[in-house]
Amino acid sequence: MTLDEIKARLVVALTPKRYAHSINVMKTSMEIAEKYGADPEKALLAGLLHDCARDISDEEILELCKKYDIITDEITREQPSLLHGQIGAFIARDSYGVTCGEVLEAIAYHTMGRSGMPILSKVVFVADFIEPARSYPGVEEIRKESQVSLEKAMLKGIDNTIGHLLDIGKVIHADTVKTRNWVLNMLKHNA
């Protein structure tokens, strides 16, 4: 599938705001990839498609989990949209013809991350936090950090998310905490 064909399909699958966000994440992913030595073409594709499953209903997400043998837990069954990355990777493969494992992985783990995630996944993870239309308390600090260190930008982004969830009294998925611990340890050992 060509990039234009992918865009033509995506624009129908997403709300206009989400599609604009996807285009922004695509561009920002490319920029970050170039800065940190990841593959810009793969970053472009992963950034463009990272939210391809974001506008699927909760019911359908849970149906697709059964279809693709994705394991759910008490938190994701309450908030199925937390699984839009994992579902998105299957949809990118089956509906958008993506075959590159690195791209599919970057889509799968863009929401909660995972320990040991490779550079392309980090790039998309950070781009999702800082694309130009993003506006929330703390975004400027994450943008600044992304100019210095991909890992530090990840940590700031995760801390921001966790802080927000604490503020509003929401549950925090263990995968987010695991990703944070991994990044924190990595920064400590590379300091």
Ligand SMILES: [Fe+2]
């Ligand atoms: Fe997302």
Ligand SMILES: [Fe+2]
């Ligand atoms: Fe996103």
